[in-house]
Amino acid sequence: MSATATTSAETRPQRVTVSSVLNRFGIGLALILLMVILSILSPQFFLTSENLNNVARQSSVNAMLALGQFLVILTAGIDLSVGAVMALSMILMALASHAGYAWYASFYAQAAPSALPDPQSTTFMLILSAVAIALGLGVGLFAGLLNGWGTTKLRLPHPFIVTLGMLNIARGATDLISGGAPITGVPTPMRAFGAGTILLFQRPNGEWVGIPTALLVVIFFYLACWVFLSHSRMGRHIYAVGGNIQAARYAGINVDRVLNWVYMLCGGTAAIAALILVGRTNSGYPKAGVGAELDAIAAVIIGGASFFGGRGTVIGTFIGVLIMGFIRNGLNLLNVSVFWQEVAIGVIIIAAAFVDVLRRRATRAA
Amino acid sequence: MPAETTPVVQMRGIVKNFGPVQALRGVDLRLDRDEVLGLVGDNGAGKSTLMKVLTGVHQPDGGQIFFESQPVHFTSPHDSREIGIEMVYQDLALAGNLSVDGNIFLGREMTRDYLGGLIKLLDHQGMAREAVQLLERLRIDIRSVNYRVETLSGGQRQAVAIGRSAGFQAKVVIMDEPTAALAVKEVSKVLDLINGLKDHDVGVVLISHRLQDIFAVCDRIMVLRQGRVVGNIPKSDTHMDEIVALITGAQESAMRDLLEVA
Numbered sequence: 032m033s034a035t036a037t038t039s040a041e042t043r044p045q046r047v048t049v050s051s052v053l054n055r056f057g058i059g060l061a062l063i064l065l066m067v068i069l070s071i072l073s074p075q076f077f078l079t080s081e082n083l084n085n086v087a088r089q090s091s092v093n094a095m096l097a098l099g100q101f102l103v104i105l106t107a108g109i110d111l112s113v114g115a116v117m118a119l120s121m122i123l124m125a126l127a128s129h130a131g132y133a134w135y136a137s138f139y140a141q142a143a144p145s146a147l148p149d150p151q152s153t154t155f156m157l158i159l160s161a162v163a164i165a166l167g168l169g170v171g172l173f174a175g176l177l178n179g180w181g182t183t184k185l186r187l188p189h190p191f192i193v194t195l196g197m198l199n200i201a202r203g204a205t206d207l208i209s210g211g212a213p214i215t216g217v218p219t220p221m222r223a224f225g226a227g228t229i230l231l232f233q234r235p236n237g238e239w240v241g242i243p244t245a246l247l248v249v250i251f252f253y254l255a256c257w258v259f260l261s262h263s264r265m266g267r268h269i270y271a272v273g274g275n276i277q278a279a280r281y282a283g284i285n286v287d288r289v290l291n292w293v294y295m296l297c298g299g300t301a302a303i304a305a306l307i308l309v310g311r312t313n314s315g316y317p318k319a320g321v322g323a324e325l326d327a328i329a330a331v332i333i334g335g336a337s338f339f340g341g342r343g344t345v346i347g348t349f350i351g352v353l354i355m356g357f358i359r360n361g362l363n364l365l366n367v368s369v370f371w372q373e374v375a376i377g378v379i380i381i382a383a384a385f386v387d388v389l390r391r392r393a394t395r396a397a
Numbered sequence: 398m399p400a401e402t403t404p405v406v407q408m409r410g411i412v413k414n415f416g417p418v419q420a421l422r423g424v425d426l427r428l429d430r431d432e433v434l435g436l437v438g439d440n441g442a443g444k445s446t447l448m449k450v451l452t453g454v455h456q457p458d459g460g461q462i463f464f465e466s467q468p469v470h471f472t473s474p475h476d477s478r479e480i481g482i483e484m485v486y487q488d489l490a491l492a493g494n495l496s497v498d499g500n501i502f503l504g505r506e507m508t509r510d511y512l513g514g515l516i517k518l519l520d521h522q523g524m525a526r527e528a529v530q531l532l533e534r535l536r537i538d539i540r541s542v543n544y545r546v547e548t549l550s551g552g553q554r555q556a557v558a559i560g561r562s563a564g565f566q567a568k569v570v571i572m573d574e575p576t577a578a579l580a581v582k583e584v585s586k587v588l589d590l591i592n593g594l595k596d597h598d599v600g601v602v603l604i605s606h607r608l609q610d611i612f613a614v615c616d617r618i619m620v621l622r623q624g625r626v627v628g629n630i631p632k633s634d635t636h637m638d639e640i641v642a643l644i645t646g647a648q649e650s651a652m653r654d655l656l657e658v659a
Contacts, residue, residue, distance in 0.1 A: 271499075283504040
């Protein structure tokens, strides 16, 4: 008789305990607590729309880099090249718009074809921007794909190595292309993503309140990534690869394909970060994003993702970015030295990673 | 024994060499649907190799495999799964960070078309519903398919792994030491589950070192020794001592001794 072929479901009701609440919402609570403290300590500056917009603008580059980094860390990997890839993409966008403009202006001066738009016209600026952005995006995606291939085709022992190589390659290429000098001035349409503000309403005193386009770009990509991770097969497979790579292989998932996509998307987000930075600074400069990969990793870890892979959320990463942004901003407002800011960020990284250790220990004990 | 039925799997004269090592030296295997075959033998006897040949992980150097009387050639585990041969791995190939239904549907997620098939998104509700039905059909009792697998007990995880492999029109399920990592009280539940698979017309090959498990659920026991079949006996015609003797080779040498004396 096998009438009772059941396995015991030891009763594990989902109790609402302090630890379960902290586990789920702890990171969000930490952010709120931080904002409350900063509001109290700096009442006249912190909670102003200027300051919040400022934080949003400053954090947007790290937000995009952290988003790609998050995908990579979900697969238990790491991408050290995002800052350098961003600089390369940025320089190429600035250079392409300059070279494209120079070429077209001389062509237009010689041929003077009345059917074509004037080099100064908005139409030509739009086309020039689109071409330059496409080039920058393409380079970011391609660099990411090379990182993926280094892991999946060359079978290098850890993504640390191939992305460390890419860091140096992209950094060197950036200097070679630019000659080490910044390239200033980009077409206006290209600046829309990094420097624009969408005005929302006017205060009684005539002051406009707006929202930076950079923040909208970031929110758009975070939402897209959330849908991708939670509602697509590839998103599910990314979590599976990070959770148990052997199980993913047994289940017939093409693990190499998943990894190639993840590194390519990470390169893509670095290019989006470059686009935001190009707009904000109205230039491409070769020293952009030095050390930015470490900030991106820090934001992902503070956001609660596990370095062992398979664990973490898009919203957590977003909050991690905000916590880093608010700490830097808040300590600036409070006139605390930059050196202490770094110490504070360091302590928070270690604390966040320790929370993950505790969480894993609790799971194992269960 | 009833009259001859068509076996679901038949392997004939399987030979597999790894360099100079002869892992399988002409092995025959027959498995009927609704039968549980126990596959036993010492370490290195060739049990796992034989099953890896059957699932397409290894390609045989000689011999033939028939699936429902048709000759088949598997070049990868994907091929064998396509026609209904599933393997439950010893190390529980589950992703602990995913839910029960996420694991059951891992690699074959159900999707729904949006925008006229332009976008395919996961059908979360559909997968949860089918997972619940599957677990009920196999009488696997897990309170919610939303639980992450890492929060389940070893026996429940094994049940999910078995359910996952048995769930999708599987005709043959191969289990490699499914009870090895379980607490004693959970073993019988997994054995019940294996018995239950027979009711669903699934042929089961059970590899285990635990002979009491083999005797609890198997209809027939096949003993491998040094790459050869040294016993293939209905359970009712044998007992544990004989199987142990076959596994260790004691029976062979005992017979040889008798012959020498005579």
